[in-house]
Amino acid sequence: MFFASDNGGPAHPRVMEALIAANDGYTSGYGAEALAEEVRGELRRIFEAPEAAVYLVPTGTAANALILATLGNPWDAIFCTAMAHINEDECNAPEFYSGGAKLVTVPDERAKMRPEALRAAILEHERRGVHGAQRGPVSITQVTEKGTVHTLDEIAALTDTAKAFGLPVHLDGARFANAQVALGCSAAEMTWKAGIDAVSFGGTKNGCLGVEACIFFDPAHGAEFELRRKRGAHLFSKHRLLSAQMQGYLAGDLWLELAAAANSACALLTAGLAEVPEVDMPWGAEANMIFFTAPRSLHRRLQEGGARYYVMDGDPAAGAADERLTGRLVCDWSIGAAGVDRFLALL
Amino acid sequence: MFFASDNGGPAHPRVMEALIAANDGYTSGYGAEALAEEVRGELRRIFEAPEAAVYLVPTGTAANALILATLGNPWDAIFCTAMAHINEDECNAPEFYSGGAKLVTVPDERAKMRPEALRAAILEHERRGVHGAQRGPVSITQVTEKGTVHTLDEIAALTDTAKAFGLPVHLDGARFANAQVALGCSAAEMTWKAGIDAVSFGGTKNGCLGVEACIFFDPAHGAEFELRRKRGAHLFSKHRLLSAQMQGYLAGDLWLELAAAANSACALLTAGLAEVPEVDMPWGAEANMIFFTAPRSLHRRLQEGGARYYVMDGDPAAGAADERLTGRLVCDWSIGAAGVDRFLALL
Amino acid sequence: MFFASDNGGPAHPRVMEALIAANDGYTSGYGAEALAEEVRGELRRIFEAPEAAVYLVPTGTAANALILATLGNPWDAIFCTAMAHINEDECNAPEFYSGGAKLVTVPDERAKMRPEALRAAILEHERRGVHGAQRGPVSITQVTEKGTVHTLDEIAALTDTAKAFGLPVHLDGARFANAQVALGCSAAEMTWKAGIDAVSFGGTKNGCLGVEACIFFDPAHGAEFELRRKRGAHLFSKHRLLSAQMQGYLAGDLWLELAAAANSACALLTAGLAEVPEVDMPWGAEANMIFFTAPRSLHRRLQEGGARYYVMDGDPAAGAADERLTGRLVCDWSIGAAGVDRFLALL
Amino acid sequence: MFFASDNGGPAHPRVMEALIAANDGYTSGYGAEALAEEVRGELRRIFEAPEAAVYLVPTGTAANALILATLGNPWDAIFCTAMAHINEDECNAPEFYSGGAKLVTVPDERAKMRPEALRAAILEHERRGVHGAQRGPVSITQVTEKGTVHTLDEIAALTDTAKAFGLPVHLDGARFANAQVALGCSAAEMTWKAGIDAVSFGGTKNGCLGVEACIFFDPAHGAEFELRRKRGAHLFSKHRLLSAQMQGYLAGDLWLELAAAANSACALLTAGLAEVPEVDMPWGAEANMIFFTAPRSLHRRLQEGGARYYVMDGDPAAGAADERLTGRLVCDWSIGAAGVDRFLALL
Structure with a gap:
């Protein structure tokens, strides 16, 4: 009767089997192994995004912090809810990785950022010129930290608001699969078709041991992300540890x-x-x-x-x-x- | 009829005279000149704090950011009001200088942080262990950004709250003199006697050109501050530019x-x-x-x-x-x- | 015939078996699981260091950067050889994690730092007061990047030099086991008995998938390390992924x-x-x-x-x-x- | 008989007079005062660079660190000589402002970076892909820290080398005027005509109290610089303190x-x-x-x-x-x- 967290349970046997199968013989590492390319292709297929830049990292905090740092600047405001994982549960990792960005909390309703509140917060960050934090990325969580799920329209209302000011939107999808199942939509519908620019696609909480995918629909972010990942010490030499988990996780729609x-x-x-x-x-x-x-x-x-x-x-x-x-x-x-x-x- | 800011007016003639007088002949710099020692002594006398560590920097943002970085850690929460200058008007300088601390805004009343709200915010930052931002410095502004002035009891109520958790308290005194005059108290009463650990003591807005003093009542912070100041590029070679302004500003209680x-x-x-x-x-x-x-x-x-x-x-x-x-x-x-x-x- | 790197081969079957065995049922995570405590105890036993603070991270770069950031300050010089992994192969991770420390390269002989050159480099960093980088940690690599192995006396000569100035010494032991076998000594002899303060104890290159231990012989560093690890996004929720590998790696002196x-x-x-x-x-x-x-x-x-x-x-x-x-x-x-x-x- | 530093002497009377003249009445600040625009225009005229982005900061370290951070990235190598002020005398300010770049020292001859050594250092930083520091800005000092002066051809040889790899070049001109007089050339010839991208143009050591100009010949860098300057706490509210010094310094070719x-x-x-x-x-x-x-x-x-x-x-x-x-x-x-x-x- 363990309901404390979806981090407390085991990895699924098929994930373990993929790991064992991948642990055979010699291979390149650092994401250059064939298995990594296969997994990237599979994620691009699932997201209907053949150009997307796709990376694997071991923790959700790494995915969130690296993506937000790549999308924004150190002098930015990152807009999120007060209860966002990035705000409450990452010990300032987003601040660290971004080089000192400020997380600005936007009022929510049932843990979902309210679009008009987002708009007000963005507007508030125009008036001060160089004196205030600059407008930066918006980050929303799906499934939210309170267990609610944004509808596709709700996501679009937020991304529309952000895009009216040219701001990128990140989706913290630590429980991406649970949300997608709840909505009965496609991965593309829940993300780029609704205006999302980058996704933390969770595996750890849903049957893996420790792997999350970082997906940028605009691959121009890829080169910077790769340097940030390495500098953050999240580039695995035996990268198949990550690739294999994700392979097992995606295969057969597990x-x-x-x-x-x-x-x-x-x-x-x-x-x-x-x-x-x-x-x-x-x-x-x-x-x-x-x-x-x-x-x-x-x-x-x-x-x-x-x-x-x-x-x-x-x-x-x-x-x-x-x-x-x-x-x-x-x-x-x-x-x-x-x-x-x-x-x-x-x- | 210039009421836009107390930054828009001229320096006082006696400050200018001190600057001209100091600009004579050769001297050591970097705060090693005799005039700097004289000014530090004068500030220690005014604050009745013979052991205090005292430094001069050119801007209020530098004073605030350097002091807060010295008092806290990169993984800390810094508690302040939403309208605090450090939160709204410093383009993430506190985040930058601290290495990524998070500014947590505490509800206020007439721009004064409410002690019970501070206590609640501090308590909230205990529950999450290493996952959340850690409890860090408290920063209050006197005169506040709305023109109100904390009474000595109000300051003490906040510092008592902070000290119950072992947290240091910073006073952003960009308008320190105006507050002291308003309260009719001494500098010591408004600071260390009321529990303040470190002060940004403003000169720029009140008759100087660009100088603020940073005062730590516990001189143990001095060595770290000196390195942070130099690393932040705020250590002046011709430091008499700062010392002389402060000399003229303090002389005769100007x-x-x-x-x-x-x-x-x-x-x-x-x-x-x-x-x-x-x-x-x-x-x-x-x-x-x-x-x-x-x-x-x-x-x-x-x-x-x-x-x-x-x-x-x-x-x-x-x-x-x-x-x-x-x-x-x-x-x-x-x-x-x-x-x-x-x-x-x-x- | 894969001789490109000891990162290219598979994990050892006993490591995989430990991973499978650990992947059963519900458990706490984040290093609070019983298996983590067992592994920490085993490492303390191996190192004859019952008080040591011990942590697991997934990559060698994480181990090195987190340890060096914990041992030093942002304004420090970190002394290493030019070919040190931290200098050449970590894309500025030590600079990032430390908040901007400077890696100062010390002349070597056969990839081993020369003690007299270390002494000269340390002395050079005294003269400039606050103007220069401050003396910080010394980092040596064992096995070196050129395949040579420091003798115990050579390690002691370096740590003696560092300790004469009160500087801590880090050992990058990505190939710790290979060095220990080469020397025929104990883990304690190669580390704290020779003056080492903290160790990156490698597993990844020697039969694991992705796990390194960070060991501080003075446990006073532990609290800071834990916050740095979390903030760096290296604290695993399903931490047994790390614990189990290390358990299998250590068991029976594998x-x-x-x-x-x-x-x-x-x-x-x-x-x-x-x-x-x-x-x-x-x-x-x-x-x-x-x-x-x-x-x-x-x-x-x-x-x-x-x-x-x-x-x-x-x-x-x-x-x-x-x-x-x-x-x-x-x-x-x-x-x-x-x-x-x-x-x-x-x- | 003060030969310790050109930082030890007084400001020139005409600089002081300009300061006194400027200290009159009310004005905008933060560089929006008319005097600032006048000074920017004068510098653009002197440098024959009508499009240049021009800023004033109080210290040479601020000028260098802010410019280099603007020209490069946190994961870069910054190429300089071992005795460069940025390497030896700024307490890791470039590392701090850049977010953790690595200063790579290039062999010199009489304190001038050798072009072939620069080329070798740049080439060395290609081989490692994401593992090594990336190629970043080149910084040269004129007058050098040993009192030598690069000829125009020597500057061009270095900038040609850098530009062959697409790297920007910074000139630390703390003693810019002394070098220009020594060479008998124009400011444009010593900078952009010789391939320099950005200049720290010193005033402090040559008759001012504390002011340096930061000049980018490509104004596209301006917006980022302005945010970095504010975030670094180097934007003066009573900015005329800086503008007036520079005005007096430039007037009549003082x-x-x-x-x-x-x-x-x-x-x-x-x-x-x-x-x-x-x-x-x-x-x-x-x-x-x-x-x-x-x-x-x-x-x-x-x-x-x-x-x-x-x-x-x-x-x-x-x-x-x-x-x-x-x-x-x-x-x-x-x-x-x-x-x-x-x-x-x-x-």
Whole structure:
């Protein structure tokens, strides 16, 4: 009953098999191995973007920080929500990689940046000439940090706003597959067709061990990215460690299959929680992550029963029994109906 | 009728005289000249801080950014208000000098950081371990960017909050003298006696040409500051250019005399504006800067009459005559009653 | 016949098995998993350093850059040889991670920094006060980039020189195991007993896929390192990817076994080359890497025969047949006597 | 008898007068004042470069570091001599401002970079692809740090070499005027006509208090420079402090007059020293700086007689009387024949 994070589960066996298969014999490294080219081609095919520049890095933070540094300048404002992973959970990696850009937080609704608020924030950064931070990249997260999913129109409304000022837009897709499954759209529709310029395409949380793809739809960014990646110490010599994971992840649409499994488990969980009168779910459940508010006594029962998840705003073990606390449940591909049932049985 | 900024006026003749006097013969530079030692001693005397480490730099942004970089780390959050000069008007200089720290904005009331909001922001930056920005320096501005002045108790409430978590506190005193005059306190009372660790002590806006002092009450910060200053290209070879200005500024308490003149002019201005029914002054006037809201038609009349000042939220020359816009009036030492009277006569 | 790099070969089956075994069920990540603690303990045992701070990162460049940034300051000189990997092959990663330190190259003899030259370089960096780069960490490479191995006395002579000025010493041990086997000493003897403060302990080149340990013998550096690692985007969520590799690598002294195999293959290669009259080996062969000078015609024969290795100073395929060019041969654990024999048969 | 540095003397009276004249009334700042535009126009006229982007900063280190950061990238190699001010005397400011570029030292002859050595260094930085530092700006110093002056042909030979690889060339002209007077050429001939892309045009050492111009012959660099200047805290609010100095410095060709005076004093000094049998002058004297080698006893006599200058390689007051030490003599505009005669009288 591990719902603490989709980082806590195992890699999928087919990812492991790809890794084992790739670990044979001698090869070039640093992304020059044949397998890397194969994987880049596969991602270009999936994204319907034959010209895209595609790279693999080991962590989501590396993908986000390297992409944003490539899209912007040190004197820029990077527009994001307050709860964006880049703002809250990366220990200033975007600031570090960009050489000191400023993350400007834009008001959100259910963790989605509001287009009119984005427009206001951009406008605010015009008035001061060289004195203020300059207008820079916009970064949005899909699935958001609260488990909501932008519709295609919502993405387009944000990219339209950014593009009216000539600003590039980055999509933090640590849970890209879960969002795509939730929307039932194509990868292209969720990205460049909706105005996205660059994507962090997550693998780690959805069945891999540690690999994310960085995709620029304008390949002109590629040369700079390659230098930033190397300088950031994220260019692997035995790069097949990354290529092989991504190969296994993409083959036979495993990535979509695993996301569908995770989303289904989360839907079951949500349905079960919805039947508990004491439970609220402030942001709903749209992909594989659900926040729920309940009395401490309920959280205590769940955790004593073996459920592992984060309670965001208090200690479930200590305090008034009826105080309401918010827990976060994340399903990865491996949870399955059985795992969910055991959890629900505790309620 | 120049009310656009206290940066627009001339240096005081006594500052110029000190500069001319110092420009004679040969001397060591880089702050090793005798005049620099004299000025450092004078500042230590004024601040009743015989051990303080004292440095001169040419701009307020340099003072702020160098001090904050010295007090904190690249992975820190620096706590400030949204309208803080370091956040809005320094083109990411604090981010640059700190190596990528994140400026976290804390809710304010009348441009003063609220202690309970500071406490909440600090607490928020504990929960995430290495994932979030770490707790770093707190920076407050006195006189604030809206013309308000923290009382000594208000400063102490903020520094108490910071110190409960072991965090250092910086005072951006670009208008230090105006605040001190407004409060009728000593420099020590407004700083280390109220818990401040380091001060940007402004000269440029109050009768100098370009000099600010950086004062650390704990001299252990000195060695690092000296390297940061040199690396930032702010160590002057002919350092007497800085020392002499500060000498002239401090001698005979000229700095307090000039601030008193500026504050008086602003008080006259405020009294005059208060008699105009259409005028509101949202933040009051406590030192030498006043914001006032009035119909566009009034702003137009003033500006056409030759008054120079910034209208923050619209174009006074174009738009509905009755739309209310906010102007900012800043008095420097040289405005005098005559300047104010001419302005008020336009009303 | 792949002698291009010890990065080109496969991971050892026991490393892969450890990875598969670790990929089971749910666990904490970010180095908080039990396996990580086990591996840290094992490294502390191997290094006879029960207090050491130990971390895992995916690349050697990450290990070097993060350690040097932790040991020094942005205004420092980092002393290394001209051919040091940190100077030539990391695309300014040390400069990036340190915030702008300067790599100062110290004359070498057979790729080993000369102690008296180090002393001279350190002295040179005293005279300029704040104007010059400050004295910072010393970094030495073992096995060196030319395949030579520092004796324990040679290491001690360098660390003694550094310590006379209070400077910390880093060992870039991308080929640590090969050096240790070559010297027949313990890990402690080659490091802290010889005055080393921090080690990049390589796994990638010697049978792993992508893992290096960062070891600080003074654990006081740990807290800063952890923040730098996260900020550099090198903290893995599914950290068991790193822990498991290192577990498999250390278990049963596999790491020493593999290094011995690589060194033996290289010794065979060297013996074979020594019998070819046209061949010179300028730096000798002390571990698993050998440089050899031979006429272009010989290189051409080897490469046409299927031998893969770098020729450092010219194109083996084009130019005068008798021009002497230098090739680099590196043996990894998997080459074996058969691989060497096939190469020698081409001579 | 102050020969320690051309930073030790006073500003010229006409510079001070310009400063006093400019300190009158209200004006825009930040380089938007009319005086700034006048000065920019004057520099464009002098350099015969009507399109040039021109900026003023207070220190030579700021000029160099800001220009190099603008011309290059964080992952670049910046090519310079070992004794270049940017390499030895700026405490890593170029590394800081560039975001971590690497200064690569190119062998020199009499402090002038050798073109073939530059070419070799550039070629060396091609081979490593993304692994090595990338080819970046070339920086040369005129007058060099040893007092020598590049001929126009020597400058052209270096810029030709750089341009063959598409690399920009920066001229550190802290002593620009002294070099121009020494060569008897125009400012355009010594810069863009000889292939220079950007210049640090010094004022501080030659009669100003603290001002240097940054000149880009391709104005496309201007927008980035302006943001870097502000972010580096080098944009002055009361910018007339800089403009006025430069105005006084340029008016009536004062800058050339002062440089001629300094060079003449140095020539007298050199002629006098040449008559002393114990004295050697290893690099000759071509502008306003001369290095001379003499027994310690001679240095002691000079210094006891009141001559102030640096002895580079030992303590003149302690040690064997006949040990030969090297002193550096720098003449500023104010030394005059009388100052030189007093020095020579001590010999």
